[in-house]
Each structure stands twice: as C-alpha cells, then as structure tokens.
Amino acid sequence: MKLGAHVSIAGGIQNSVERAMEIGCEAIQIFGSSPQSWAFKPIPKEDIDAFKIKVNEAGIGPIFFHCIYLINLGNPNPSNVENAIQSLIKYMHLAFETNAKGIIFHPGSHKGAGYEAILRQTASSIIDVLEQSPDGPFIVLENTAGMGQQIGSKFEELGRIIDMVGSSRLKVCLDTQHCFAAGYDISTSEGLNQTLEDFDQEVGLDRLVAVHANDSKYVLGAGVDRHENIGCGYIGIKGFEVIMSHDAFKQVPFFLEVPGFERKGPDRANLDILKGIRSKVTPNVDS
Numbered sequence: 001m002k003l004g005a006h007v008s009i010a011g012g013i014q015n016s017v018e019r020a021m022e023i024g025c026e027a028i029q030i031f032g033s034s035p036q037s038w039a040f041k042p043i044p045k046e047d048i049d050a051f052k053i054k055v056n057e058a059g060i061g062p063i064f065f066h067c068i069y070l071i072n073l074g075n076p077n078p079s080n081v082e083n084a085i086q087s088l089i090k091y092m093h094l095a096f097e098t099n100a101k102g103i104i105f106h107p108g109s110h111k112g113a114g115y116e117a118i119l120r121q122t123a124s125s126i127i128d129v130l131e132q133s134p135d136g137p138f139i140v141l142e143n144t145a146g147m148g149q150q151i152g153s154k155f156e157e158l159g160r161i162i163d164m165v166g167s168s169r170l171k172v173c174l175d176t177q178h179c180f181a182a183g184y185d186i187s188t189s190e191g192l193n194q195t196l197e198d199f200d201q202e203v204g205l206d207r208l209v210a211v212h213a214n215d216s217k218y219v220l221g222a223g224v225d226r227h228e229n230i231g232c233g234y235i236g237i238k239g240f241e242v243i244m245s246h247d248a249f250k251q252v253p254f255f256l257e258v259p260g261f262e263r264k265g266p267d268r269a270n271l272d273i274l275k276g277i278r279s280k281v282t283p284n285v286d287s
Helices: 015-022 045-058 078-098 115-131 155-165 176-181 189-202 236-244 268-281
Strands: 003-006 027-030 063-066 102-105 138-142 170-175 208-213 254-256
Touching: 003 268, 015 027, 015 045, 027 254, 045 078, 063 078, 078 102, 078 115, 102 208, 115 138, 115 155, 138 155, 138 208, 155 170, 155 189, 170 176, 176 208, 189 236, 236 268, 254 268
Parallel strands: 003 027, 003 254, 027 063, 063 102, 102 138, 138 170, 170 208, 208 254
Antiparallel strands: none
16 A cells, blocks of 8 residues: 655656655655646656656656546537547546556536436547557546536446446546545445445446545535545544555555645645554555
C-alpha cells in the first residue's frame, strides 16, 4: 500500500516530484493542465524527460493524472462531449509519455435527463477515448458523492458503464469521502465489508486501482462533496484504521486530496497520520 497525495505541477511538471518528496509521498497524483479550463498546453519534452528522471531517482510511484473538472460525458451538448473526449485523449497520451499508470476522471452529470438517458453516450465516449489512445495507461472512473445530478455515486452505475465499454483498461478509483457521502458506511468493519461486497458484485475488486483518501466534512449519506483532513471528519481515525486494514486495499495506492491543516492542500501532517495508521494495522508491511 503506497501512500501519496495530489501535488502541484506549478513551474513545470518536474517540480511536482520535489513537492511530493517534501511531504513524504510514495506515490503521486497530478494535473496535466489547469483543472478549470479546456485549454491544454503541451508539456515540453525536456520537462517530461526531467520529470521521469526525478521520479526514478526518488523511487516514487505509481503516478496518476487527475483530469480536468469540466468533463461531463453525460452532457446533452455534443460539442461539450467532444471537448471532454479530446481532453481525455490528450491526458491519455500524456500518461503514456510520462509512464503514468492512468488518468482519473469524474463521469459527470445527467443534467436532469436521468442515468438511463446518458448511459450509452457515456460508454461510447469512453470507447472513443480508448480507440484513440496509446496502449498502456488505464482510464479510471472515480465514484462521486451524489451531489445534484451526478452519475457514478452508486456502484451499479459505474458497473453498467464498465460492462457496456467492455475494456480491461477501464478501472475505478474509490474516493472515501464520496463513498461515505453516497451512503456507504466505510467507517465500520461491518459497513466496509458490505460496501466492498457490493463493489465486487457491481464493479469487481480487480478494477480497483487507486483510492482517494479523504475524511468527510458531512455525515453519512449527506450527498455533499466536502473533504476534510484525516481524523477531523465523520470517517475518523478509527474509520481509516478499518479501511487500511482490509485486504482489498493492500496493493492499492492511496492519494490524499484533503484541505491540509494550514489549508494549503495535502501536507506532511496528513500523510504522517496515514503512515501511522498503516504501521498500526499492517505492522510488518512498509508499503
């Protein structure tokens, strides 16, 4: 179980490695462009080469890219869907060039049309991305909190998309806060066991390639996407002890997306808390 965080690429993608090392990351998640813009500025080859050298020297990995927030494969506007497809393709090429394991994205919203109305469009869009992307990197669906008209808060919804796409390269990232907000009680052994049983039935545990480790600012089932520092929310330290002790997560990297104790994003303090929990629940395993 590697422990890491989302870190900034400000000043060049290669700078993310130093930032990751400063807070003690063993794995990293990064953006490849501004998360609030369709604009994608190609990263210079020399920066990518420097990034790969630094990653190898630091022994950090795996690496995942988090895609931009504008992506919504359920959008009724064809031009917006095409923009999303092209953005995902660019990220897949970037993942290939940087030796990243995959790209993580939020499936989006049905905009009032309902899940059934956008299921085929969502699946066909992912198929388009895979057909126009290099072999190797995974494309990774992230579960959502269920805010508004989001799709993907229920495992069944993710599973049906996966079944329709029919590719072994389509994987899933499980966000602990989104899970909790969607009504899956992962803070207790009984609740986590039931959650993972449901996940395995609807999605398949073999599809799980990453965890976003975030505590929840709101109560179970609130349907609100608000992350909190580890131990400061409703999942709590005990909840993360339950999660990190489960066999399903032993080989899955965890990435922090928390506000940080100084409200500057993921920090060493949060990462040290996770490392302390890992040492407690898996005393003979370093990573």
